[in-house]
Amino acid sequence: MIKLSAATIISGLLYFALGLFLPWWSSFIAGLLVGLLMYQNYLASFLTAFIGVCLVVCGYIFAVSSLNDHILAKRIALLILKQDSPELLIAVSGLISAVTAGTAAITGRSFMLFFKK
């Protein structure tokens, strides 16, 4: 459980830190690194990266959007999702980073198995 929590937290922090220097695909890198470095099964690799990144993204965006009274989120949600729902836009934003991090974590994990005897 501790390991799972640690992996989740590391995924989130890693994603945030990499995002300061790298473009949007830093979620792949964060997931890949967690998969490579944290020894877990496939499901745990996916979930920890997914949840860690999702929490960071959704938390950060929710805070940013709340300070903005969701002015922009409403307009963008209507524009691209055709829904007057900032929450949905926040969720979609979080899911994109989370899914990419999660699948990259499985890739990293399976790659590590190549070297395991």
Next chain:
Amino acid sequence: MKYLVFSITLIINAALFYVLGTREILPLPLGSFLNMQEGIWQNAEPVAEDFNENLKIKGIKGAVNVYLDDRLVPHIFAEHETDAYFVQGYLHAKNRLWQMEFQTHAAAGRISEIVGEKAITFDRNQRRIGMVYAAENALAAMETDPETKSSLDAYTAGINAYINSLQKSKLPVEYKLLGYEPEQWSNFKSALFTKQMTNTLAGYDRDFEMTNALKLLGEENFQILYGQLPDSLYPVIPNGTVYNKPLAELLPPETADSLYFKRKDSVAISEDFKPNPENGSNNWAVSGARTQSGKPILANDPHLGLTLPSIWYEIQIHTPNYNAYGVSFPGLPGVVIGFNDSISFGFTNAGRDVKDYYEIQFKDQQKQQYFFNNQWINTQRRIEKIKIKDAQTFMDTVAYTVFGPVTYDQSFKNALADNKAYALKWVAHDSSNILKMWLLLNRARNLNDYVEAITYFNAPGQNMIFASKAGDIAIQQQATFPLRWKDQGLFVMPGFDSSYMWKGYIPMEDNPRSFNPVEGYVSSANQRPADSTYPYFIPGSYEVYRAITINRKLASMYGITVDDMKSLQNDNYNVFAEMARPILLNYVNRAELDNDQKRFVSLIENWNLKNDPDEMAVVCFENWWDSLQTTVFKDELDNGQNSLMLPEKFVLLEALRRDTAFKFIDNIKTPEREDLNTQVTQALKKASIQLRGLQSEDKLKWSKFKNTTVYHLLKNNATSFARSGLMNGGGKGIVNATQHDHGPSWRMIVEMTTPTLAYGIYPGGQSGNPGSKFYDNFIDDWTKGQYYKLFIMDPVDVKAGKFKWKMSINPA
């Protein structure tokens, strides 16, 4: 197993990377677009944003302080004028960068670079009417004048200082939506902006439609339907004014009858990108003799397309030389409509025709030679390179003639027979430094300074209004206007004979003007500037009815206050309906009407003639009259193919007021002879089909029918960035000229007391960021007809700390 998992997830990762990183699959690269650190979330400006800043920037000479008030209006205090323009550029870019670049890309015919092939026809049109050529000529003139050049250089440097400091993650939302990045600003882009405004305000023309109408109708009927002197004309310069005689009387060429007035063929050209003919404005100034304070009051509300971000950006510029306040154009330095400590100034569009087409005969399809004065003359060929997003650059060869660029030829847009083509002569192409006028007006102190400043302005023609603390009021229609023989330029002209060329320009001293008239007020509302005694031929696209309401009201007003002026700018009285309603009500055969139709008639009968937001009679009246226009004219104007346009609204109204047996009433396509009763009743029956539909949808109220909307510049591609469903009254021909997406883009009233009292509002907000609370925060108050008291900050206010935020800008 591990190889299989690795392979599958690697493929999934690659697929996700591709799908989320490109516009090939989804319309947007959602990976970056919704990313928390580089995507749109970085544009979500906190509603409690702290705009205090300390900046060190290269390029300024001294310290500049910018005080921002609670509406985010900057009050720039600079020791050097050029520093003020530098900071104005910086602030324009900070708040409106995407808009500035998009508008100048549009001016230059470069939209295909952003949106791809769908804009190619628009871009070609811009190039072919010579927008870039015109901007080059303007820039040369602006950069020849040292003061204009230094002001522009500083302004451009300020914009670029902001662009260079901008992180990619903070790019305006529209760049992220469309997937491109800003380029460096240049003085040339400011020149392009002036030409975009010139095209908006002096780019409307109907030579092709009028040529076809003349051919179809013959000269007598043409004059009836398309004459330009309404009986109810209330010109800018009052009827009865005595004008100087022109130096020489201009006569048409001897061949005009056969080659011009009775040409044999019609023209198969339809122009797709005409500016809105409703682009206009109201302005007036009343002298101290008519005001409660004893000081003049000036009012101005320019009517333009209502857009977000707004065309206007409010600003105060305080330097040792002057203290100007008003609205500016993001794209140009200085205040465009406003006032300083001594004078106030504003504009309405002149609407004069300054754009003519000449029919050119090329020798062959190479477009290298054209026939002119009995010989083949070489064209100058300009290769326009139009870059297209995700496609090969399009090369468009535009031939330039003695008149100007050939806009329409075989390659654009219609295949023309016998190597004929149409070249454009347009004052916008002339070299001029119109920016100089604003730089001088900003620091003008009296009537003489105003008179000198406006001489620099050549296009687009404007009614320039003026009031001063010294008590002067003035108006002058100003620009360089072509000198024409009667009817010259109404139709497409022969391009092989120099005798059809413009004969120069009307002397500037003969431009219509009125300084301190005995009436105690001056005004304009896009009407014809002068009555028929004005000694020059001045065709144009003129409004009739707003001027009548304004003049009626002003003539009867004394002890005028700012509140009276606010009421007048928001006046919804429909003077056209006042004149037209009796015709509809007197000639409708009521016995033929069903219950719904009787109700529509009853609504109109009981109407107070105001286009108020909740009024239903307006919708009934407008639909009925439009239906009558179509019923009366469609039969005669149905030529089956070539471009035509319905006569102006005043034509039918005035014809029927003069003669209810107006010759066009009869439908020539039926064996019966229809009279006015028949046609008025028929028109209502036809209109009632739509009116019933509106009634069932609960859209019979004027504001619901009109649905006033302030669109984003990307129009239907960004509807959620727009504000629609606004409950405005007003409309076409009404002083409150608010139409569906067009109307008062800035309302300003200035009382020339000491201190100056000024009020203003525009339908937008200071920020161009759809993620800012300052993006559209003025719109609700604008809809209600409210104003903000403009805070004219002085050094005492600075010491007293009467500001919300402060930007300190120092040389690096």
